[in-house]
Amino acid sequence: MSALDVATVKRDFPILERKVNGKRLVYLDSASSAQKPLAVLDAMDDSYRRHYANIHRGVYTIAEEATAAFEAARRKVARFVNAPHAEEIVFTRNATESINLVAYSWARANLRAGDAIVLSHMEHHANVVPWQMLAAERGVELRWVPLTSDFRLDLSDLEALLDGARLLAISAMSNVLGTLNDIRPLADAAHAHGALVLVDACQYVPHVATDVQQWDADFIAFSSHKLCGPTGIGALWSRLELLEAMPPFLGGGEMIRDVRLDGFTTNDVPWKFEAGTPAIVEAVGFGAAVDYISAFGMDAVRAHEVSLTGYALEALRDRFGESLTIYGPTDLDRRGGAVSFLFDGIHAHDVSQVLDEDAVCVRAGHHCAKPLMRQLGVPATTRASFYVYNDEADVDALIEALAKAQKFFAV
Amino acid sequence: MAGIEDLYREIILDHYRSPRNRGELPVPPAHKVEGFNPLCGDEVVLYLDVDPASDTVRDVKIAGQGCSISQASTSMMSAAVKGRPLAEVRKLIRAFKALMSIHESKLEGDGEGDGSDLAAELAGVRLGDLEALQGVVKFPVRIKCATLAWNTLQQALDETAQAQA
Ligand SMILES: Cc1ncc(COP(=O)(O)O)c(C=O)c1O
Numbered sequence: 001m002s003a004l005d006v007a008t009v010k011r012d013f014p015i016l017e018r019k020v021n022g023k024r025l026v027y028l029d030s031a032s033s034a035q036k037p038l039a040v041l042d043a044m045d046d047s048y049r050r051h052y053a054n055i056h057r058g059v060y061t062i063a064e065e066a067t068a069a070f071e072a073a074r075r076k077v078a079r080f081v082n083a084p085h086a087e088e089i090v091f092t093r094n095a096t097e098s099i100n101l102v103a104y105s106w107a108r109a110n111l112r113a114g115d116a117i118v119l120s121h122m123e124h125h126a127n128v129v130p131w132q133m134l135a136a137e138r139g140v141e142l143r144w145v146p147l148t149s150d151f152r153l154d155l156s157d158l159e160a161l162l163d164g165a166r167l168l169a170i171s172a173m174s175n176v177l178g179t180l181n182d183i184r185p186l187a188d189a190a191h192a193h194g195a196l197v198l199v200d201a202c203q204y205v206p207h208v209a210t211d212v213q214q215w216d217a218d219f220i221a222f223s224s225h226k227l228c229g230p231t232g233i234g235a236l237w238s239r240l241e242l243l244e245a246m247p248p249f250l251g252g253g254e255m256i257r258d259v260r261l262d263g264f265t266t267n268d269v270p271w272k273f274e275a276g277t278p279a280i281v282e283a284v285g286f287g288a289a290v291d292y293i294s295a296f297g298m299d300a301v302r303a304h305e306v307s308l309t310g311y312a313l314e315a316l317r318d319r320f321g322e323s324l325t326i327y328g329p330t331d332l333d334r335r336g337g338a339v340s341f342l343f344d345g346i347h348a349h350d351v352s353q354v355l356d357e358d359a360v361c362v363r364a365g366h367h368c369a370k371p372l373m374r375q376l377g378v379p380a381t382t383r384a385s386f387y388v389y390n391d392e393a394d395v396d397a398l399i400e401a402l403a404k405a406q407k408f409f410a411v
Numbered sequence: 412m413a414g415i416e417d418l419y420r421e422i423i424l425d426h427y428r429s430p431r432n433r434g435e436l437p438v439p440p441a442h443k444v445e446g447f448n449p450l451c452g453d454e455v456v457l458y459l460d461v462d463p464a465s466d467t468v469r470d471v472k473i474a475g476q477g478c479s480i481s482q483a484s485t486s487m488m489s490a491a492v493k494g495r496p497l498a499e500v501r502k503l504i505r506a507f508k509a510l511m512s513i514h515e516s517k518l519e520g521d522g523e524g525d526g527s528d529l530a531a532e533l534a535g536v537r538l539g540d541l542e543a544l545q546g547v548v549k550f551p552v553r554i555k556c557a558t559l560a561w562n563t564l565q566q567a568l569d570e571t572a573q574a575q576a
Contacts, residue, residue, distance in 0.1 A: 347478035349451055350419075353550070357415050365451055379452030379476060408419065409427075409479065 004296055004304040006391040012037040012292075013389050023359035026397045031175050031203060031338040031385035032363050034228045036289075043288035044230065047281045055280055056254065056271075070280055073287030074270075080290045081201075081220065082211040083237050090236040090243070090270040091278055091286075095202040096126040098221035098236035099169070101273060102198055103130035105246045106219075107167065113139030116165040118195070120145040120153055120181075121375050122174040125368040126221075127200040131169060145170070147375060151177045151329050158186075162193040170197070172204035176367045176383065177328040178309070178335040180208070183215045191216070196242075202226060206387070207305055207336050209298035212237055224282065228387075229289030233282035236273075243269040250275040293388070301388055305337040308386050312339055312395045319399050323406065327376055337386035340367075343402075346409045348380040354405035360398055413549035419479065420543040426483035431490045434472040436460050441470070442571045446563030448555055453477030455485050455560050459567040463575055466497045473560075480544075480553050485560035487540050497568065504568075506536040507561050510545060511554050 010016050013035045018025045027035055053063040055070045071086075078086040092098045111117075117131050121144055135142050143161045148154045153170075162168065168190040173180050187197045198219040204210060205220075206227040212220055219242075223234040238246075248255055248266050252275035257265040266272045293301065310332050316324055320343070327340040343351060348364035355362055362384045366373045373379065384398055436443075436458035446455040456474040461467070471489045475482070488507075492500045547557045 349478040349553075349556070350480075353418065353553070354415055373452070379454070408415075409424070 003300045004388060006304075006389065009389050010391075012039065014038065014041070016389060020359035021357055024397075026358070026360045026394045028384040028386065028390065028394060028398060029361045029363050030206075030226070030387035030390075031383065033225045033231070034206065034387050035389065036230070036285075037228055037292050039292045040229060040285045040288045044281050044285040047284045052281065054277055066280060069287075070278070070283045073283040073290075076287040076290045077235055078237075080210070080294060081205060081222075081237060082213055084213065085240055087268070087270050088237055088240055088243065090238070090273045091283055092221075092234045092236055092273075093232060093279070094225070094234035095200065095221040095223040096234075098219075098234055099126055099198065099200065100130045101236055101249045102219050102221075102238075103134050105249045105273070106196075106242070107131075107134055107140075108138070109247050111138060111140050111166055114141070116141040116143055117167045117169060118143045118145060118161050118165045118190075120170050121147050122151075122153070122177060122179060122369065122372050123169070123171055124175055124200060124202070125370070126202070127169055127171060127198075128371060147372075151179050151327065152334070153179075153181055155186075158189055159193075162190055162195055165190070165193055165195040168195050168197045169200070171200040171202070172210075173201075173207070173336045173338075174328075174369075174372075175203050175338055176340050176369050176372055176381065178338040178340070179329055180204070180334050180336055183217060187216045203336065203338065206293065208302050218242060224286040224289060227286075227289050228292055230279075230282045230285040233279040233286050235286075240269060243273070248272050248275070252276045254278070296388060304388065305386055306332050308390060308392065308395065309335065309337045309339065311392055312384065312386070312398070315395055315399050316341060316402075319403065320406070324402075327378075327381055338383060339385065340381040340383045342378055342381050343406060343409075346405065348382040350409060351382045351402065351405045354408055355398070355401045358397065358401040358404070360401045362398070413546070417546035418550050418553065420546060422540055422543040423479065423483040423487075426486040426540075427479040430473065430482060430486040432472050432486070432493065433474065434458075435474065436470055436472045441472075442567055442574065444563055444567040444570060445475075446559050446566065448477070448481065448559050451478065451556070453481040453556060453559055455481065455563045457485075457489075457560070457563050457567050459564070459571060461497065461568075461571050461575075468492050468495055468497070468500060477559075478553075478556055480547060480556035481559050484544055484557045485563075487544070488560045488564060491539065491541060492564065500564070501568065502536055503538075504561050504565055506538060507541060507544075508558065510538065510541075511548055511558055 051065040053066045055067040074089050075086040078089045146154045190197045196218040199217045201220050201222045205222040220237040225231040255272050255275040257267050323344045325342050329335045352364035364382045365380050441458045441460040444457050454475040458472040460470040462469040471493050473485050473489045544557050547553050
């Protein structure tokens, strides 16, 4: 058993006290967005009530407090992923914007027609569409790492794919399959070919201890809202010298050093990439979320999710056998707590509709990964995903509700 | 609160489990139209064979995949229009859409939509089994599942009319 006491953890999340359809809320959609603990809600509330003002430049007390809280949040996020410098964390709106920042700033400055970008078949649309937009605009070639039959990256042609590539953009954990990708060897292989590495760590950072130095990647994107923090803020990590060499992304206030009628000079990194009034209170909430999750210890978080995922996979197999297909690796060491499945002959949307009757919240659909769904040959899956506030009773509730759905739609 | 029994009425489940008129028709004389719901991936394939002499639906076949609501609605639609004059089919489409949108606007609480225009539209149109789909409106996100088949039918009628013009 894990060191995490879920009964206590549940009490940190006011929404989990809610009843839906007269039933206890069973929230199994954290891969989409995680719920928020009191620690985050209180930090944001306190920020608005007592320390709120626009940041930077203000000389009065509360403006200085707001600035200090914003920059303290940056340091917390930096420490959380073991970034060498806090200035290597650029606050964005979300992981999607982080990836777009790289596509607009670094890639448009450095890539030319004929250059190649390597992606994989398991990418979220956030790590597909920005590159397709670039490819259409610049004549950049997109190449794809395929999947094996056991839902892993098929690396057998990796060397050929990387030949002539300028960027490998790959997720650390698939939001559909739960597959964990081993980033360091991929980064080493890409670097050997002179390509940079962008990691979509949106599903990884909230659940597994992340060390950007160990990964040796060049860009890492993640969102606050999947980490129990607020929406509206995310982060891009990159190496200082890389960020310094990149042109700015959005123009406006905050990102400049000087503006004259005939031009402007840019601010230092990371503010160079933070045009306009940022999500000040959301940054504070992001920092509070990092504190909240770190307090468990990331090893305890991971151990808890491994144990719960193992329990869920076994329960699904025991109860439903051949009538249910699980899309994702079975090896717990190589997967996270997002479990996608499909009943034979029952559509994912119908399943989740019946589950809602029992206040069991799961996601049904293509999970913003349509190329992957095409590879799997299914239009949609149902996905249950776990976090620190889930326990075996939640999985049991899922199984019972699924049994009801299966009976209801019995073909 | 609406229960799932309101959504998944027995007749709907029956059409889902045993869809009517499934198959294909030779094109031409039939016209083939595909309808997609990009958000959830539902797909309806409709083969519509219109007899130009009598302006009636001579035959109809359906294929596709998707949730029970989209597929049952497609099956029920095919049964409802087969052998019917085009004028009646058009009226049926309007009546069905009105049935869905009356409740959409009621959900928004604006009090509109139960006006006499729609009442007149619905009057005299026998929806039969299709009335079972009425429960869908209590589940707003599923309305698009129910209307997919009907939008596809509308498109097939429009394209057939164009081809004959
Ligand atoms: C793997 C992955 N990448 C990127 C994203 C995009 O995150 P956001 O919507 O917060 O930008 C998600 C969110 O679902 C994701 O799961």
